[in-house]
Amino acid sequence: MKTLTLLIAAAFALSACGGQAEEQSVSAQPQEQVQAELKTMPVGYADFHKAANKGLADQKTGLTLPEHVVPTDNTEGKNLLHDFSDGLTLTVDTDKTDKISAVRVVWDTDAAPRKAEKLFKAAAALIAATAPEDRTLLRDTNDQIKMAIDSHNAQKDPTREWARGGVAYKVTVTNLPSVVLTAKAE
Structure with a gap:
């Protein structure tokens, strides 16, 4: 028993x-x-970082993305948040292997024309770094930002969206006033 x-x-x-x-x-x-x-872009963080600094230098912004700024682990992958000294903020999300899934750039518009132009160029350069091999993305991003700002000033739809190479891009001008740019893998 x-x-x-x-x-x-x-x-x-x-x-x-x-x-x-x-x-x-x-x-x-x-x-x-x-x-x-988790959908990712064809570019990894190391290539993005290199292209971002090249774009920032080519645009003569005086800004750089420091070497020590790298994505850190979170529950779904990795991410980073970096505030540039002039009112520009960069957020990058990656998977565990550092392939980029999303980039977000926010800057506050400024009344000083030189500073406003610098931030405008820096934001476009950071978004264009998501596709370093695409030679027209920087120009197209600049155009989309200008159109979004003009629409906002005319009290029309302040958002512009476009897609390229499996990445959805978006520019929105808010009433703060600030400009938000995003690039997200589709």
Whole structure:
């Protein structure tokens, strides 16, 4: 009788462990699925960083993205937030392998024409760095920013959207006033 009781208890213990293993594999599956579903751009952070600094220099903004600014781990991948000294903020999201999934640039418009132009050029250069091989993206981004600002000033739709190479780009002028640019993998 004792043997039978021990065998039943062992069977329950084994089945309980088996159930936990199944539960663990099921709960781990959604995290793996989220990671697999994260869409990324063809460019990694290292290439983006290099292209961003080249673009910032070519546009004569006087700004650089420091070497120590790199994405840090979070639950879904990696991200970074960098505030440039002149009122420009950059956010970059990547997957675990540093492939970029989204870039966001925000700057506050400025009444001083020189500073406003510098921030305008810097923001466009940072967005264009998402596709370093595309030679027309910087010019097109500049045009889209100008159109969004003109629409905002005319009290029309202040948002411009376009897509290129599997990346959705967007410019929005807010009433703060600030300009928000995004690039997101489709």
